[in-house]
Amino acid sequence: METSCSKTRNPFTGAEANAVGVKVDDVSKTYDGHPVLENVSFEVTPGEIFVLMGPSGSGKSVLLRHIAGLEPPTSGTITVSGLDPTLESTRESVRVALVFQAGALFNSLSVYDNLALYPREHRSGDEKAIKQKVMHALQILSVEDAAQKFPSELSGGMKKRVSIARALVMEPQLLLYDEPTSELDPVMSATITEIIATLKQEYSVTSLVVTHDRALALTISNRVGILMDGKLITLGTPGDLTKSNDPRIVDFLNPKIDVLHPRFKKLETQATT
């Protein structure tokens, strides 16, 4: 999976490391006999931005949790840089960071301590070096003013940015984003999209983004996969998707107002008159 030309650049030291790839091979998952993922297979090549789209409940976030090693699949295999992500030994050798949909910041810690936790626990440098690293990550995401605040004092957009900064402090080789632009206004969504693209351009981190955001998927991704009812129905470049004649893809990418409930149509009519 790895290629010699794909290197991540450490945002703090500038040191290069191998970008890692992901291989999802015939993965299925069932919860209490109910299938959530069915025979999903794809590969994410080192250094690319891969976007996974799909309607709510299609299994995108579940798949992301599997790639992060938080859950094992019912059948099939997932490897990150050729290793099983659920093993502690893999987490020691490959740095995989996950930006959670709700941020998952530690509420009892300040923003600064949220970011400093990883380097402190893994003893990467003294407190002075950790401070530099944390403040640099906060500056990259333009949230350095929030360093002493607690997560409960942050807006949704700031939480997302702090969450990305926390992932960045891990100097990840693989960065997973779970709905990074959900619940955000269009301006903040565009900012987060730009940040993801910048992180890829500047540091060549392999990125896997789960999103509903059509703009994000079609503007910054190298490849896009669409998951529906637990099945991967298509995989291709953004250009391939926009040219696709598959009605499921067309409907998903260009939702028509007709699909709305008559009540909403009535409201829309009232609003326009």
Next chain:
Amino acid sequence: MNQITKILEGVGSVVQLLTRSLSYAGSLPRQWARFVEQCYMIGYTTLPIVAILSFFIGTVLALEAGYAMQDFGAKEFIGSLVGLSMARELGPMMTAVLLAGRVGSAITAELASMTVYQEIDALTTMNIPAAKILVLPRLAAVLVMMPVLIIIANIVGWFGGSVVARYVSYVGIGPEAYFAALRHFTKFKDVMNGMEKAEVFGFVVVLVCCDIGLNTKGGPREIGASVTRGVVVSLILILVLDYFVTKILL
């Protein structure tokens, strides 16, 4: 059958958590701040309620003993009864019950909340084991703080008994006679036995509550359910273990 399977799964989960936590014991010196914070939570914040409860347990023991013994003319032995009861049984047991209600519920709520809001998942992806930074400092803190709580509970309880012995008319024995009987019949070994019991109770309460908190599944509603489960299971275990530990220590 399903219940038995659940109980066995619970036991297995607790044993696994204990093993994992102990495997990080070497990291404890580097977790000094977390250890001190937990000592404060488990010891200092529980102390006032332990003291109040123990005082009144001592007074009730003296009242009941005075009432029962006045017919036999054995009121001088009230001190021995209060002393032994507090040191061997009521001190450790009631402190553990308070610990389950106050500290156990707080631990379960905190860890369940961290689980539900994916903070534990975040720790896992950061390769920071919850057993290391969340469980181990609490286990160490309860082992250090339980003896302190027991000593204070015993002293306050004995003092409570002496107040009743002195001022309640139908008891009416002075503190000299009360404490003389207490000293004569309550040996150092009795106090140590009580502390050993308390260590077992405290350790089990914290371990079980951590495990239940970390295994919370579902949404915010499950946090409350986990807290209830944590306290109930802790109370049952305290009472069951009390019999077995007492049997071993006798």
